[in-house]
Amino acid sequence: MPDAIVIKQLAHTYRGGAPVLHGLDLTIAEGEFVGLIGLSGAGKSTLLRCINGLITPTGGSCIVLGEAVEKMPESERRLLRRRIGMIFQEFNLVDRLTVLKNVLIGRLGYLPTLSSCLHRFPASDVALARECLAQVGLTEFEGRRVRDLSGGQKQRVAVARTIAQGAKIILADEATANLDVLTKDEIMDLLKDLVRDTGATVLFSMHDIALARRYCTRIIGLKNGAITFDAAPDQLDDAAVADVLARAGHGAVK
C-alpha cells in the first residue's frame, strides 16, 4: 500500500505557548484505520490540523497524498483539503441549514465561488449528496434543519459530508466523544465500511480505549507531543494504556 501520510520531525508551538509537538515521525499507509490516543493536551488535535493544513507547523513536514502541506500556499491547500475529510467532536455543522445543504458543503471545494455562494448546486452534486445521505441512513431527513437532529444524527451528517468530498483521508477529532455507546458504534461502523469500500485512510483521535481496540488496525499513543506507542491493537495491553495516559513525572507542566 502506498503511503497516505508521511510525517517527518513535525514540531509545533502555538504563539506565546509551550511546544505542543516535538519532532514527530509517523507514516500511515492507505487503508489503515489508525486510533490516536492520549490525554487532552497531548497534541492530538494539533497533529490532525497540521495534516490538513489548518495549522502550519513551526517545524518538520507533513507529506499528505504525496504533497508537502506546509510548503503549499493556501490556494493549493484548499485543493488538497477536498480529499481530506474532517469530523469533529462538536459536529461543526451549520445548524440553521438543512441536512442536505450541510452535506453539499463537502462539495464546495469543487464548485465555482459565485454560484455556490448563491446556494446554487449542480444537479449532479445534489444527487451525490443524496446518495451520501442514503449511505448514512438519513435520506428522510434531507430537508430538516440540522439543529433539530440528535447528536448521533448530526455526526452521521458530518460523515456524509466527508463522503461527499470523496475524501481519501478522514481525520476524526474525538468525533465520538459526545455520543452514547450505541451511537459511537454506528459512527465507527460507518467509517469502517468507508475504509473497506473506498480504501480511505482514517486517523481518529479518541479517549475510548475499548473502542480503539475494537475498530482500529493500528493504535498510536501520543504523550506530551511525542509518540510513545505505535503497534497493533492486540499489543495495547493495560500497562501500555497506563503508560500513554500517565501524567508526566515530577515538575512537568500541567
Next chain:
Amino acid sequence: MKIFAMLSRIVGFLALAALIVWSFVGMEIDGAHLPTGVAAGFSFVGRMIPHGKADFRYDLSLRDQIMQPLLDTIQMAVIGTVAGAIMAFPMSFFAARTSVFPRFLSDAIKSYLNVSRAIPTIVYALIVLSAIGLGKTAGAISIGYVTFISLSKLYAEALESVSQGPIDAVRASGGNSAQVFVYGMMPQVFPHYLATSLYSFEYNLKDSFIVGIVGAGGLGAQLLDSIHEFKLLDTGVIIALLIVLVNVVDYCSYRVRAVFS
C-alpha cells in the same frame, strides 16, 4: 478583607441613598400644589380621550388630516433603518475584534462608535435640520446616522460571538474564503443581524416621531401643533396611532424573527 468588603458595600449604599435624596430635593417639589397638579394632569389626559358619539365622529374626521403625517413618519423610519443597516454592514467587519483586521483599527472604530452613541437622535436632528432645512429628509438622515452607529456596534458584537467550529469545517472541506463567509459565518450571524435590524426599526419609529417634533414633520409635528392649539382630541388620536403602530411593528417583527431564527 471581609471587613473591607462590608465597609465598601455600606459606603456604596450610603452614596446611592445620598444621590436619591439629593435628586429629590433638587426637584423642588411643591407639596401644597401636588394634589391639584396631579388632578390637572389626569383631566388633561381625560380630555384626549373621546367621550360620546360627537367626539368619536370628530376623531374619525381627522383621517385625511393625519394620514399623510403618519405615512411621513413611517417613511422616515424605513429609510433611516435601511440606509443605516446598509452602511453598518461593511462597517461591522472593521469594528469587530476578529483576526482579519489589525486590532488598532477595530479599537479606533469602536471608540468612534461609542462617542457617536452618546449623542441622542434629537441632537443630530437639530443639527441636520438647521444645516439643510426643515423636512423629512433631515429626519431620515439623522435617524439613518444613529441607526448606522448602533447597528455597526451590534453587528460587530454578533460577528465576535461567531463560533469557530462551522468555519473550520467549511475550511477543512476545501472551501475558499468567500465560501467560508457564506456557509461558515453568515448562517450564524444572520439571525442576529435580522433581530437587531428589526429592533432598530421599532426604535426608529419612535425616533421618527421625536425628530418630527423638532421640525422633520410627520406625526410628531402634528402632535406638537395639536398641543399648542389645545386640540386635545387630536393629541389623543395621534398618541393612539403611535401605540398601534409600534405594537403592530413589534408583532410583525416577532413573527419574522421566529421564521428566520
